[in-house]
Amino acid sequence: MTAMLFSMPGNERLTASIAEHTGWATGTLEVRRFPDQESYVRLRSGVSGSAVAVICTLARPDDQIMRLLFAARLLRESGARSVHLVAPYLAYMRQDRRFKDGEALTSRQFAQLLSSEFDGLVTVDPHLHRYADLGEIYSMETASLAASPLLADWVRANVDAPLIIGPDSESEQWAGAIARLIGAPHAVFAKSRRGDRDVLIAASDLGAWKGRTPILVDDVISSGHTLANAAREIIDQGFPPPICLAVHGLFAAGAEALLREVGCRMVTTESISHASNAITLGALLGDALARQMEGGAGRLRITPE
Template identity: 70%
Template sequence: MLLLIAMPGNERLAAAIAQSGHWEIGALEARHFPDGESYLRLESVVSGRSVALICTLAHPDPQILALLFAARLLKENGARSVHLVAPYLAYMRQDRRFHDGEALTSRHFAEMLSNVFDGLVTVDPHLHRYHSLSEIYSIPSVALTASPFLADWARRNVEQPLIIGPDGESEQWASAIANAAEAPYTVFTKTRMGDRDVRVAATELQAWSGRLPVLVDDVISSGETLADAARQIVAQGFPPPVCLAVHGLFSPGADALLAGLGCKVVTTDAVPHRTNAIPLAPLLCEALRAQLGPAAERTT
């Protein structure tokens, strides 16, 4: 039977996946020495078993060494296979060299993970210039989509929604969610001036007067894109929108920025945050069963 082990901060998600799949949760002591180096101690028997490490990678740099060490530790203790469940997969945006001398970190990160894991399950990774994860990951990799879950939330909680994508990259989310929610959608355009400086140009919304705006995107980071889009929506006489996203990264001040504009923010539990209202455990459980096959249920 599959054994789940949560990296620090992922205990709630691991418990939800375990409950959904009727799997066990293993124990791993993880802490830091006074000098900041990682200490790991495996407290479960893993010999001959398939193991899934649960670790969303919203803040990857402080986590990645312990995660790689944990994967190696499991293999050294006889694990049949070690899979990674990372609902948010980091280092996907640097998918080409925009300037001379830049590191292509998406490929570097993929190589590191592929060297120690036997499989990867993630949700809505940033596949903008890559067609699939297999272009950079050499292990079986599943990219799930949370769009049906976001659409279901919008359908159940928003009366007469108008789905809006804040920029061209969000059209895939907006169209999929709108189709599933049986709602109209439109997409704004965006010009990025810097990491926190964006300009959103809104389309004319009066044709959908009376509908409630729902801004949808894959990631909320600085919040600037959604905030500028929200201002444009309110300027056209609509109420502040609901902001619906898969991954709520929320850099400092982002949630306060959106709340200050009157926006209700809703995210999945891919990244732990007070805005989590859409659980992904059933989706992740189904993907693990499909990826591992009989190994997910085999007893030792």
């Protein structure tokens, strides 16, 4: 199989990691903006007959989506056999129902946009809250990868006597999986949300695990308020500031400073480029992409061996 990888701006390091693992060539897309902020996209590599993948994590998607769709259409028009998207962070999964009358169901609309231009999608731990599977809204092939084994490997290699803590019930799937994989105890707090940046944390009693290193685990660090409030509860119980371990480091404005003020160290995967990136995804993404390009991935949940 002839395959080629293309990086959208800001994804060069992740693209190089996938290329190193797979041995595939990297092509060149010239992407820039005109003075009026419209996007310019030019293909500078031959792709005729090749399976191609565009690497573009979709944090802050509104700044990226048009040039991404233009690039996909251009690759297909230039003779690519298939066009795939590797988006380790998948945006627009939050609005998975109409919470109020008249709201746009943006998760479905965004899925339709991407499915219209790509043959396949590879992503990591998307926010599947009310959807059982990405196939419910995406009409292309999808591979949804679990990063918890990679997070567990990092904890195993870097932390003695860890205590894994989920800040809320939704984080249980990551906290519980990591704890099982490394044989560590874990606890899950309860959260009530009063607004995007206003959350209350009800902490469990952690007294039985004094002397262990607390690690707060979540899928996304966004505003940072959930993790910061949970960290304060942990500190109040006599523990040192926890390590905040997450799959996706979105870091909305002020989030990083908020967590540093509490004393937290932040560790994330490279799904979104950030100084906290310490967990590589190249092998995980490359293997899944290869299976998908060869027609064997489909709409599956894949975890590393």
